[in-house]
Structures are given as structure tokens and as C-alpha cells.
Amino acid sequence: xAELSNDILVTCEDxxxxxxxxxxxxxxxxxITSFTAGVLQDYTAVTMxxxxxxxxxxxxxxxxxxYTAEGSRENGSSMQEHTVEARIPKLDKTKALALQxxxxxxxxxxxxxxxxxxxxxxxxxxxGYDEILLHDAALNANVTTTLEAxxxxxxxxxLTMSGKSGEIxxxxxxxxxxxxxxxxxxxx
Numbered sequence: 791x792a793e794l795s796n797d798i799l800v801t802c803e804d805x806x807x808x809x810x811x812x813x814x815x816x817x818x819x820x821x822i823t824s825f826t827a828g829v830l831q832d833y834t835a836v837t838m839x840x841x842x843x844x845x846x847x848x849x850x851x852x853x854x855x856x857y858t859a860e861g862s863r864e865n866g867s868s869m870q871e872h873t874v875e876a877r878i879p880k881l882d883k884t885k886a887l888a889l890q891x892x893x894x895x896x897x898x899x900x901x902x903x904x905x906x907x908x909x910x911x912x913x914x915x916x917x918g919y920d921e922i923l924l925h926d927a928a929l930n931a932n933v934t935t936t937l938e939a940x941x942x943x944x945x946x947x948x949l950t951m952s953g954k955s956g957e958i959x960x961x962x963x964x965x966x967x968x969x970x971x972x973x974x975x976x977x978x
Contacts, residue, residue, distance in 0.1 A: 807978035811855040811903040812878055812912060815845035815968055816898045816951075819928035825919055825960075832961040832977070833916050845901065846888070847970040851877040851910060851946060857902050857917065859959060872917050874900055874929065874951040881937060881945055889933045889947055900951060901962050903976065914962040914976035922956030929953040 821843040825904040826835040854877030859870045872886070878885055892898065899918035906913040928949035936944040963977030 796832065798927060808906065810853070811850065811876075812905050813850065814848040814855065814874065814901045815901040815903070815974070816848060816892065817843065817845045818895055819897045819899050819918070819925045820865060822899055822919065822925070824924075825916060827921055827960070828962075828963065829957065830961075832963045835964045836962075836966060838967075844967045844969045844971065844976075847968050848876055848878070851879045854879070854946075855902075857915070857959075859917075861958075870955045870957065872929065872951075872953055872959065873956060874902065876915055876949045878947045879945065881935065881947065885947060889949060892931040892935050892949065892951075895931060897925075897930055897953070898951065899928055901966060901976070903974075908963075908976075908978040912973040913978055915959045916962050917959050918951070918953055918955075920955040920960070922955040923954075927953055927955035 808839060817838070823837040823839050823841050823858070825833040826837070828834045856875045857873070859872045862869050862871070878889070897918070899916065901914050901916055903912050903914040918927055919925065920927045930953060932950045932952075934948040936946055936948065938944045965973055965975050968974050
């Protein structure tokens, strides 16, 4: 059992809760060897199985994404149930192909980039991997398609990724290689 050793202090800067999800990066769990855990509930690096393995970027509709984690405790064990949801505008064959790959993939790990600046780079969180379940914390993906009759009606995919872990999501303070954006830096 872990002993308490840290305070939770709220500063004036924390009162501005601005966050917002900027974009989401995903990789097949089979392509990730491990993450390097830091001392502050963070990850400082990710090791991919092969040099050619990369994360794939998911761009979203304006304010069209959310991340929630609900904690529970049973029989003395703590669990987190994670849900990442992303609304992707306008149905088309290119997006459908990428979403079909996610839908039929075994499971994925996601890095959620926010608009919160850490000084040089944006803050991000790893969902779908932790130090207790490792790869078994990976997320399952489901896709909902909506095309409404009205001229200004919905025309979008909703990607929902969900899974369980034994830890609260860790902050990513390091770099990844992305298919669309090359090297992406997170954290300070």
C-alpha cells in the first residue's frame, strides 16, 4: 500500500481550468514495447517495437472530443475506466478507411494532446497503457456514423475508445514519431 507523501495544492493559475483536446495520437498496442515511467506520474519516453512504427494522428471537429476516467474500488483494488471520444467531421472514404482500421484493430494506446502550454510544448496524457496492466490497459475502438437529413444536420463519425487501467492516466513528457506530423514533443 502506498503511503501519502504529496500535497494537492491549488494555485491561482489552476483556477483557470482551460484545457481542450487539440488532437489524439494512436498506435497499435502490439507496436509499443514500453513507456519509460518518470517519478511524477508521467512517462518520459515511449519505445516502439520497430523504428518504422509510428503513432497516427486523429484531428477532430472544433471542441469535438472528450476524455473521462471513472475510478472504482472493489475488493481492495482500484480501477479506472477510460473513455476517449472524438467527433470527426464529414463522411468520406479516406476517413472511413482509417476508422475501419481502428475499428478492427486489436487494441490501441492513445496520447491525448491538450491546448495547455507547459512552457515550450503542450500537455498530453497517455491512455491505454499503465505500469500495472501494461499493454492490457489498451483501448477498444468503436465507431458511430451520423448523417442527418437537414442541410445543416450532422455529417460526422464519432470514434469512441474505451478500456480499463490500474492507474490514473500519466502525463506524457517526451516525444513521439507521428505519421502525419513527424516528431511531436509534449510537456516541458
